[in-house]
Amino acid sequence: MKIDHSLPLEYSTEQNKLNILGFWIFLGAEIMLFATLFATYFTLYNRTGNGPTGAEIFEITPVLFETFLLLTSSFTIGLGIHAMRLGRQKAMISFFVITLLLGLGFLGFEVFEFFTYVHEGAGIQTSAFTSILLTTLGTHGAHVTLGLFWGLFIVLQVRKRGLTPQTANKSFIFSLYWHFLDVVWIFIFSFIYLKGMM
């Protein structure tokens, strides 16, 4: 395997470059996936049938907590990648762990929020609006859940194997994924919650 030392570790082999480009293209597909969900949401959001409307069930407090947690986690994983580029393995692992904890906190609030909705009679079967609301939030939440496991595996690998071209590559790609989830959340926050509460 040829290693090019003039590039950052995560780009240093041919396969690493392929992985990163491939993942960017995958993110393109993910954008289409969420775009379709958003389009469906905008089509159905005022088709509430006998169920509640967005304004009736949305609450700002848990949503703000979720937003702060996820946005902060996007910042900390950025610091983690910065530490990785400086070769500081310990700092990197710490920032990754903080990121994952923040993600876990986000998920906790989201589960709580889901329970509240169902408790208030806005279940997934209630109306077209609640179906697409919970599906869109749920798809994002499922991505975060998957990310928590994935991130954990990467932390374990970096601890065991150190910063190699492979682990650096995986960490970098994971950071792309995590930032992407944050971008999706910004859209959810603006166009589902804020627009729904107005």
Next chain:
Amino acid sequence: MEFFERFAVPHPSIAIYASMVAIGLTMVAIVAGLTYFKKWGYLWREWLTTVDHKRIGIMYLISALIMLFRGGVDAIMMRAQLSAPENTLLDAQHYNEIFTTHGVVMIIFMAMPFIFAMMNIVIPLQIGARDVAFPRLNALSFWLFFMGAMLFNISFVVGGSPDAGWTSYFPLAGNELSTSVGTNYYMIAIQISGIGSLMTGINMITTILKMRAPGMTLMKMPMFTWSSFIANVIIVFAFPVLTIALALGTMDRLFGTQFFTIDNGGMDMLWANLFWVWGHPEVYILILPAFGIYSEVISTFSRKNLYGYKSMVASMVIISLMSFLVWAHHFFTMGQGALTNSIFSITTMAIAVPTGVKIFNWLLTMYKGKIEITTPMLYSLLFIPLFTLGGVTGVMLAMSAADYQYHNTMFLVAHFHNVIIPGVVFAMLAGLTYYWPKMFGFMLNERIGKWTAWLLSIGFLLAFMPMYITGLDGQARRMYTYSESTGFGPLNMVSFVGAIIMAIGFVLIVYNVYYSVRYASRDISADPWDARTLEWATHNPVPEYNFAVLPEVKSSEALWDAKKKGHVLFKGEYEEIHMPNNSGAPFIMSIIFFVLGFSLIFSLWIPAIISIIGVFAFMTHRSFEQDHGHHISVKEIEETETKMRGAK
């Protein structure tokens, strides 16, 4: 007993019981054969675990041919039922199931794997690479497609086939009107194979962007690679829409959500929109690689470089963008208003322009060329007039006001078969014949090949031209019978005769393979067609590592210029080659997906949860796995190369 009742077929007939016996016997025969000839190890080592793009391509090809016959049997049954007025060969339910599975099988499980077969076999060779960017992912893509296809195909013996049309419109496809598990099969089997297609898209784009031989700039790529590149870009942007549409449809059917229902705010037309936002680009996913094959074949057998290379690329880019802007023309009559219909009418007619540019480019490529009519060239020559006919009727359908007359009639059925058969099927058969020596090291028989091409064309004309007429006279599609007073009888009989001639043509393909395996000469050169691009610069059949030394490219027709202008393609010494290891994980993981799909279809939650855990276990294992591949030593390369040259 109640537990087992749901696995029973809701509308059993003798044909279905006979199929069950046939499937059972075939499986026993395969297992017995593999055991008797002690081929289990060979099958596992060389095929089930392979990550070699050429072998994956061959497996795609075999699956596509099998599915061609599966879908073809459906077609023959439909034509037989309609060959006479008030025929009782099939009942309405059986007919509904057959036209549904015919459409799904032909598009998703025949045409798609056929183009993936061509892409897998050709692209890495054409760009001078040793494999695709992610070989293991490529294997997973194939096995997911394969398991999706198998899952779909067991539907007619376990639980019942889908019967809501290949478009599966809601509310017809909803729980109230489609009570059997058939539509669950539709939603989940297509989902599984669709994930595979999406991953192939990502894989091929990365391969084409990053792994081209030195010197091959984007505008020096061979046309098939260009067309596949654009088709894969469309895949990456269109398939997620299908993923979501199918997921929402599945949730409506399994979890009682309200996306496409009638009450509680659901919107059935949303399904039609989402389906066709994927469905129309899908048409271009199929036709663009087909255009690529025609470009290669026409240029090779006219002994001229492709006319208008840049305009070919530009027109494909324009087609790919516009393919996302025409979807509403599939339901002009569903009441979205005059303005919307007008816009989609105009975009639809406009998309004919770049397609027309391509037709003229092919004609001008042939102009003053030294045309040699081989089988692939014969398909291409038949393609141009037949496809143009389909294109013209397409423009007729594009006029939204007139569409009120054509909508849902046999005219439409004639139109889309008129573009798909000469467009995609002929291209794939041309590609099959053209690349056969590359895959297997011998050529298919030309005489039988030309007979096939003519039979398919004549059969095609007889089968589908009458439908234009009956369609304009008002024969509706998807109706299982008609009365004698309509006068549709004789023309439908002509269609049936045409279908039989086509069937003979397809059987001849199999005979051709058999005949050529037995009698064709193995003593062919690496370049039997006197071709122009890099895939013909290596041996036949291709060694595992494709190229002993990676080629250096100076033009879009690297091999031709090497032959005529004396460009040197291969410079330098042999070096150790790094290759990926085989892996059983994609195959086993796809089997788990099969179990997962089956459990979801029948709402068996415990096996479903266990198989989801299984899928994640495999992903976890993959995350921790350290697989650095293996190296082929210089000595081994020298031995292989000497042997390959000696065989010439």
